[in-house]
Amino acid sequence: MKSHIIALLIAVITCSSTDGRQFLDPQNGSQHHVYSDAFNESKVNVTQDSRHQPEYYGYDRPCPNAEDIAPCVCTYNSEDNAMDLDCSAVESEDQLKQIFKADFQFKNYRSFIMYANINIKVLEAGVFNGISFEQIVIQFSHLEIIELQALDSCYETAWKIDVCYNRITSFPFDELSHFPKLRYFAIGYNSLSMIPADAFNGLTALETLYLWDNHANIVGTFKDLPNLSGINLGYNNFSLTNNTIPTKYIKTGSSDLSYINLFGNNIVSVEPGAFDIVEGLVISMYGNALSTLEEATWRPYLEAQGYLSAEDNPLVCGCDIAWLFGEDQLLGQVYDDATCTDGERLIDLDPKIFDLC
């Protein structure tokens, strides 16, 4: 298997890069994209950016007074005509709530950012006090609970919610249906005990779903996600009958689905028709308990030029996998690292041993 596929695998197992950082340059008074009109009012160019917020027109400093919101820091990016609020240094829930009672002249912000904060355990209901964000990024912090309606001001605006690397035990999953623009949802590396798959169903904008490493009981099935490009369910605790992925378990209806990642979930088998069949789909079963690769299950994905990662599974390598060594060479669609229980790689097996099957 080619190395770029491996690279893709590695790429999909990491949480979103902390791309919020690019917004974090402290405001330094640079105003080169702001100009003055005849009345000497500063004006912001709002012509090209589809996300422009014309309410800023006529103002060169749409952020609240810095001292009113400290230790949060508001940055106005005139090029994008967007405001970002970094509250990494906030000291308590009460302080955060107080900050949002300041005079916010404008209500629509691009991002709410909090990195490496150990003080905020609860994101409280109504905390944003009507201020909306397009991106909510809270990472590497000690957040435990996101209360019902903590994010209500962002229902119509948020396309990204990334709360990876916290200690979250409670998230208002039932509210996700209120976010029609949600494209990116990541809650990996937390401590959820249960994740209701049904809460995502019908999120037509959703492209990336990242639930990695919660050791959570994932309940229900994933369906009706027509824009999904990747789903990452590694290292959870599925509650599946006989540890078997049932038919129609992930049926998004998306023609853009490019990966399904099920690393480390103690899966013993996968029923035929468990997933969407999409050309080029990469299915990662690394580190599960598969003892065979059933033809009825896997042939359709491999025939659709999909790829299967089966490394670190106790494959028995009997006649049941002879189909991979047929004239259609479907073994070429399985990663090289798949091995039999004796450690021999599937690609190193002599195809002749299957002649008697």
Ligand SMILES: *[C@@H]1O[C@H](CO)[C@@H](O)[C@H](O)[C@H]1NC(C)=O
């Ligand atoms: C403002 O800060 C940015 C990044 O921190 C820098 O690239 C830019 O040159 C600064 N502008 C001024 C006028 O100091």
Ligand SMILES: *[C@@H]1O[C@H](CO)[C@@H](O)[C@H](O)[C@H]1NC(C)=O
């Ligand atoms: C416009 O504003 C600038 C900077 O604030 C100031 O120096 C200048 O005198 C003003 N011009 C007029 C015509 O008011």
Ligand SMILES: *[C@@H]1O[C@H](CO)[C@@H](O)[C@H](O)[C@H]1NC(C)=O
């Ligand atoms: C505003 O945008 C228009 C069209 O892109 C451009 O021609 C004009 O120079 C810009 N004005 C400023 C002050 O950047």
Ligand SMILES: *[C@@H]1O[C@H](CO)[C@@H](O)[C@H](O)[C@H]1NC(C)=O
């Ligand atoms: C789904 O993706 C397409 C293509 O990227 C986009 O045009 C469409 O708006 C998306 N649907 C939703 C509901 O966002």
Ligand SMILES: *[C@@H]1O[C@H](CO)[C@@H](O)[C@H](O)[C@H]1NC(C)=O
């Ligand atoms: C997985 O879930 C089952 C109940 O569904 C529970 O008994 C078990 O302790 C969980 N395992 C882990 C590692 O959380």
Ligand SMILES: *[C@@H]1O[C@H](CO)[C@@H](O)[C@H](O)[C@H]1NC(C)=O
């Ligand atoms: C689970 O496995 C047992 C033992 O192999 C079998 O009898 C039972 O029918 C299986 N249940 C389902 C739902 O497949």
